[in-house]
Amino acid sequence: MAPTEYQNKTDEELAQSVLSDANALVVLIRRYESRLLSYIRRISGSSIEDAEDILQESFMDAYKHIANFDPSLKFSSWIYRIVHNRTISAYRKKKKELGDMSIDADDDAFKRMMAANDDTARLADQNLTAETVKKIMKDMSERDRTVLILAYMEEKTYDEISDILRAPPGTVATWIRRAKQKFQKAAIHLKPGTNNI
Amino acid sequence: MTSIADQFKEKIEQGKMPEPIPRWRVQFKHAALWILFCSFVVVGTASSGVAVWFMTDPGGLLFEYKNGDALSRILDLLPLFWILLSLILAVGAIAIFVHAPRGYRHRTVVIGGAVFLAFIAFGGAISATGMSDKIESAASRMPGYKYIQRPRMAQFMQMEQNTIIGRIQETHNGWLLLQDPRGIVWQVDVSQCVSRQNNILEPGNCVHIIGVPSTTVEFFEAEQLLPCPRGVRIQHVQQYLKGQVKEPVR
Numbered sequence: 001m002a003p004t005e006y007q008n009k010t011d012e013e014l015a016q017s018v019l020s021d022a023n024a025l026v027v028l029i030r031r032y033e034s035r036l037l038s039y040i041r042r043i044s045g046s047s048i049e050d051a052e053d054i055l056q057e058s059f060m061d062a063y064k065h066i067a068n069f070d071p072s073l074k075f076s077s078w079i080y081r082i083v084h085n086r087t088i089s090a091y092r093k094k095k096k097e098l099g100d101m102s103i104d105a106d107d108d109a110f111k112r113m114m115a116a117n118d119d120t121a122r123l124a125d126q127n128l129t130a131e132t133v134k135k136i137m138k139d140m141s142e143r144d145r146t147v148l149i150l151a152y153m154e155e156k157t158y159d160e161i162s163d164i165l166r167a168p169p170g171t172v173a174t175w176i177r178r179a180k181q182k183f184q185k186a187a188i189h190l191k192p193g194t195n196n197i
Numbered sequence: 198m199t200s201i202a203d204q205f206k207e208k209i210e211q212g213k214m215p216e217p218i219p220r221w222r223v224q225f226k227h228a229a230l231w232i233l234f235c236s237f238v239v240v241g242t243a244s245s246g247v248a249v250w251f252m253t254d255p256g257g258l259l260f261e262y263k264n265g266d267a268l269s270r271i272l273d274l275l276p277l278f279w280i281l282l283s284l285i286l287a288v289g290a291i292a293i294f295v296h297a298p299r300g301y302r303h304r305t306v307v308i309g310g311a312v313f314l315a316f317i318a319f320g321g322a323i324s325a326t327g328m329s330d331k332i333e334s335a336a337s338r339m340p341g342y343k344y345i346q347r348p349r350m351a352q353f354m355q356m357e358q359n360t361i362i363g364r365i366q367e368t369h370n371g372w373l374l375l376q377d378p379r380g381i382v383w384q385v386d387v388s389q390c391v392s393r394q395n396n397i398l399e400p401g402n403c404v405h406i407i408g409v410p411s412t413t414v415e416f417f418e419a420e421q422l423l424p425c426p427r428g429v430r431i432q433h434v435q436q437y438l439k440g441q442v443k444e445p446v447r
Contacts, residue, residue, distance in 0.1 A: 019217060022209045029202040056201055060215075067220040070298055166301035 241286030246323030
């Protein structure tokens with residue numbers, strides 16, 4: 001099939017075509033490359049080069065194990081899971097803690113996180129900057145940081161996060177609620193104008 | 198800088214991509230896991246059925262042959278082999294389900310609870326339908342099972358304590374002749390005996406007699422007459438004892 005004919009296909013249809021034609025993978029990579037790079041950098045704070053290496057290995061993993069993909073699941077959840085696991089294991093192998101998350105000052109994602117509920121929205125009004133968010137996120141545990149990024153920056157639903165992190169949706173909801181509380185608590189201490197930053 | 202998509206495209210064109218794992222292998226692995234899961238559930242349910250059957254044996258529960266503490270009595274009566282087998286298979290089934298493609302969507306504690314409840318409920322049903330007897334009887338033909346069964350049977354053959362099992366040979370007014378698994382024929386005085394079953398005093402029946410501790414060979418004074426405890430089969434006991442027992446001393 002010509003690559004142009006793949007453009008109208010859904011991710012799940014493309015994933016099923018990969019076994020018979022590897023070119024379908026190229027279309028999928030084009031669709032996901034930039035957002036997965038951002039995701040890797042957000043959860044690991046790695047350099048662009050490191051993130052690209054991780055992503056390349058992740059796509060290679062996905063290609064090798066494409067027969068494992070369950071078409072009743074979303075392809076995006078499946079590829080996020082592979083990328084997530086690759087990122088975490090890459091950093092664990094290096095016995096290195098995850099670095100600062102990477103957020104650009106004009107990145108709207110962190111504002112979405114701020115607007116997640118009334119209290120944090122109020123903090124956002126008080127000029128909680130991208131730098132402050134980075135600092136708060138850096139001090140959070142790996143899991144808290146990951147669920148907040150997936151929920152508010154990657155805008156994944158609870159079910160999608162459940163599929164990515166392989167945890168029950170109820171547990172994911174609890175993790176997000178607790179992470180939000182921790183974030184709010186830290187944001188109150190770190191908001192501009194106080195001496196804590 | 199070349200994008201990752203372009204790098205992959207180049208690799209595909211140059212034929213440098215590795216072979217992906219074929220779908221049949223993944224399907225085979227999934228099928229094997231589900232077959233293993235179903236086997237664990239079926240055998241585990243059957244085991245728990247046998248365990249329930251042993252634990253609800255009225256003869257076993259009424260067994261008062263020694264003055265040990267309650268805990269040691271309970272431990273003696275518990276069919277530990279069947280309970281352990283059920284537990285191992287339940288844990289195996291839970292582990293397979295948790296690691297199944299969609300298993301993570303359920304809490305492990307919920308899966309565990311469901312598996313244990315299913316084992317107990319279906320085990321109870323198997324026991325109630327009388328299937329447990331057949332399962333245990335089939336298991337008793339397996340090599341090695343005698344090592345599990347023998348200590349249990351030995352508990353009921355302690356005349357000096359107050360218990361004996363055997364097959365009724367003849368019944369008379371106030372006494373009967375009982376052949377124990379070793380072939381020794383006992384005269385049992387049943388004149389003071391309480392029987393819990395009306396037709397228990399039939400020749401050929403396997404019975405469990407609780408009475409006065411006997412110091413006299415071939416004579417036993419019965420107080421309670423019960424059917425043989427579940428899982429005790431005279432013919433099996435005889436097989437086990439064959440070759441081990443010398444001629445009875447008269």
